[in-house]
Amino acid sequence: xxxxxxxxxxxxxxxxxxxxxxxxxxxxxxxxxxxxxxxxxxxxxxxxxxxxxxxxxxxxxxxxxxxxxxxxxxxxxxxxxxxxxxxxxxxxxxxxxxxxxxxxxxxxxxxxxxxxxxxxxxxxxxxxxxxxxxxxxxxxxxxxxxxxxxxxxxxxxxxx
Numbered sequence: 001x002x003x004x005x006x007x008x009x010x011x012x013x014x015x016x017x018x019x020x021x022x023x024x025x026x027x028x029x030x031x032x033x034x035x036x037x038x039x040x041x042x043x044x045x046x047x048x049x050x051x052x053x054x055x056x057x058x059x060x061x062x063x064x065x066x067x068x069x070x071x072x073x074x075x076x077x078x079x080x081x082x083x084x085x086x087x088x089x090x091x092x093x094x095x096x097x098x099x100x101x102x103x104x105x106x107x108x109x110x111x112x113x114x115x116x117x118x119x120x121x122x123x124x125x126x127x128x129x130x131x132x133x134x135x136x137x138x139x140x141x142x143x144x145x146x147x148x149x150x151x152x153x154x155x156x157x158x159x160x
Contacts (some may be wrong), residue, residue: 010156012042016106017130023047024108028058029082030067033108034133036089038124040103046096048088052081086115089158090122090148098118100124109133113142130151 010018016037022053024035028051038046059065059082066079082089086107093100101123110129111119114141126149143150 001090003006013106013128013153014156015127016044016104017108017155019044019047020106020108021128024085027051027085028060029064030059032037034086035108037106038089038093038100038103040100045098045100045103046090048085048090048091050082050085050088053083054137056081060109071075084112084115085109086111087118090118090124094121104128108151111139111143113139116143116148119143125149126151 002076009040010056010130016039020035020037020084022035024033027033027035027049034050036048037044051057054061060068062068064079064081066077067082069079089105090100090144093099103124104126105119105124106128107130109131110133111127113136114132120143127143127146130153140150
């Protein structure tokens with residue numbers, strides 16, 4: 001009888017966060033590459049990355065005045081026309097009529113306050129994030145008060 005093989009597949013969090021990191025490579029924002037992957041029952045139902053709205057010139061083509069300028073990080077945010085990755089993933093689902101209630105969103109950076117409000121209203125129940133962005137106490141509390149679970153993704157240790 002043959003010996004059973006060890007399961008070397010990544011766990012679900014690693015699998016979806018790895019996919020989010022690949023999705024981020026499509027981001028057209030020239031300042032930061034961010035992505036979101038929305039999952040239901042271990043199945044990807046929507047993805048999004050940050051960049052200019054549909055039909056608008058990409059950042060790297062000069063579409064966003066802030067991104068194409070020399071503005072310091074965190075300054076002149078009101079000039080930015082880019083859409084966040086979470087917003088794009090939620091909008092893509094809406095565009096194609098995909099229900100998000102009860103889903104999980106994997107994001108390469110923590111959501112901002114505006115994205116947190118969209119996550120709540122879309123019915124997303126869990127946020128798994130890799131890095132920190134503008135995850136302030138107000139955003140954290142809002143998600144918690146709405147019953148949205150937030151947890152930091154921790155990559156498993158690889159045995160060499």
